Amino acid sequence: MEKKLNQLNNEMRNKIINKIQGFSVKERYNLCAECHKVKGCGIDHSVYLYDTGTCDLCGKKGDVVNCSLAGYLKEQDIDEIIYWEAGLPRIIQKRIN
Ligand SMILES: [Zn+2]
Ligand SMILES: [Zn+2]
Known part of the structure; x- marks a missing residue:
């Protein structure tokens, strides 16, 4: 049986926020669906x-x-x-805090 969180606990939220804050300029690129098709992952x-x-x-x-x-x-x-429900950022701001 697959074990999945059904909501994000504070520890997980902080972990994700820390990860995002550590993103490089390149990693902060947000792409539209069309560009994602060509240049996305x-x-x-x-x-x-x-x-x-x-x-x-x-x-x-x-x-x-x-x-x-x-x-x-x-x-x-x-x-x-679950991520969406947690209300954390889905697109990343350019500014590196
Ligand atoms: Zn685009
Ligand atoms: Zn992608």
């Missing part, structure tokens, strides 16, 4: 990982996704809907 991301923003490749406003975050959630076996 090659994995189809859940709609739950998209949020409204600006594509860092074509400059279009709309739904964008961040591959680094998506990859990290996959690596940590975190369900996209």
